[in-house]
Amino acid sequence: MKAPMEDCYCRSLSSENIEKAFDFCSGDYEACEIYRNVFNAHDVVSARANKNSVAVIGLATGSERISQLQARQELAMQVMELLENNPSARNMFRDFIFMLRSFCAVNDITLYILDGDNHLHQEIVGCQGDEVTELIVPTKLECICGKILDGEILDATLTRNDTGVYWTNDRTNLSSDTAVGLNACINTCCPEQACGSLALIPVRYQGRIVGVVRINDPRSDLFTLDDIRFLDGLCSALSVIVGRARAERNREYAEMIVDTLKSPIAVIDGDFVYRKANVEYLRMVGQTDAGIVDRKMADVVGDEVFASVYRPLIDRAICGERVREKVSLDFCDHPDTPCDLRCIPHFDAEGAVDAVIVDIHVLD
Known part of the structure; x- marks a missing residue:
């Protein structure tokens, strides 16, 4: 297997796709099929810099507004x-x-995101200039963003709209408690600032505040009401990313469990295609990982066995039911083996079934 390039997106793909992705890592970015087809923010920003574009926030009139x-x-x-x-x-x-x-052409932006429902840590992404800093904070945030994550209502020296966005165009008018809270960050992603404009935009997921976007700039009178509405709407896209990030984490945990258990286990998606199989399952069906992943289950176990044994149980699991039945299965070295077959639905971050875990226990 070839090693991926230093900045290649292949490094971040889930384990079910990583080997295939590494095959594209030739060491030449222009020849890398993965790298060429993924979204690249640096290309967008570079193209924008060459056009001398107007910032998306700030008071603008006439042709500049257009x-x-x-x-x-x-x-x-x-x-x-x-x-x-x-x-x-x-x-x-x-x-x-x-x-x-x-x-936005502002001084710096910081994103705070809770890691999941257990809130064991916060992921922090900060951007100042062209440098993006990413941190994991294992403790509760003591700054004002931590208060927003806890659902606290901030004092009236910060303007608040009906969707929960806080902002000010002059930080010198804030109360002492709010000013201290703003500069109480325990990381370098969000530098201290005594004056200028500030916006704190909550990120919601499934009805809960799970993150905060903090926008700082030393200029006063930066934001208009129209800017705040625009930024609030734009940051709603982060809720989609939160859902995907949690689904990715769930898949990774499921894959780790599949690899460590000793009974034959496979992960099947809604189209009855193999997404993952452990060594015991591969041994049972007499296949290699490359020969089973991305193939229809019926093509591996046979149409008759799939239709009579697996399909009815997987259909029920796709509907959210945990299914368990005693069946007889043919192993490569042991035909007609009595087994306890379990089909367990795997739920994504939105609560929908995105896969079924097929778990087989041989009965003595």
Whole structure:
């Protein structure tokens, strides 16, 4: 297996696709099929810098306002392309913040995202200039963003709209508690700042605040109400990325479990295609990993066995039911083997079944 290039997106793909992805890593970016077809935020930002484009926020009138609206449309289109063509949700956070800072032409932007329902740590992505910094903070955030994540209502020295966005165009007018809270960050992604403009935009997922986008700039009177509405709508795309990131993490955990268990286990998607199989399952069907992944289950176990044994149980699991039946299966070295066959639905971050885990236990 070839090693991936240093910045190649292949590094971030799930293990079910990683070997195939590495085959494209020739060491030449122009020849890498993965790298050529994924979304690249650096290319977007470089192209924008060459056009001397107007920032998407800030008061603009006349022809400059028309240019600003065009820039907003361009940014929205780039975000849509990011959601469609980036194979890694974790890279999406970085690319989104990098593009947003460039299009807004502000001093720095920081994103705080809770890792999941257990909130064991926070993932922090900060962008200052062309540098993106990513950190994992294993403790609760003590800054003002941590208060927003906890659902606290901030004091009235910060303007708040009906969707929960806080902002100010003059930080010198903030209360002492709010000013201290803003500069209480325990990381370098969000530098201290005593004056200028600030926006704090909550990121919601399944009705809960799971993140905060913090926009800082030393200029006063930067934001208009129209800017705040635009930024709030644009950052709603982060909820999609949060869902994908959690689904990625769930798949990775499921794959690790499949690899460690000793009973034959396979992961089947909604189209009855193999996505993963452990060594015991491969031994049972007499196949290699390359010979089973991305193939229809019926092509491996046979149409008759699939239709009479597997299909009815998998159909029920796809509907969310945990299914368990005693069946007789043919192993390569042991035909007509009594087994306990379990089909377990695997749920994505949205609560939908995205795969079925087929678990086989041989009965004594």
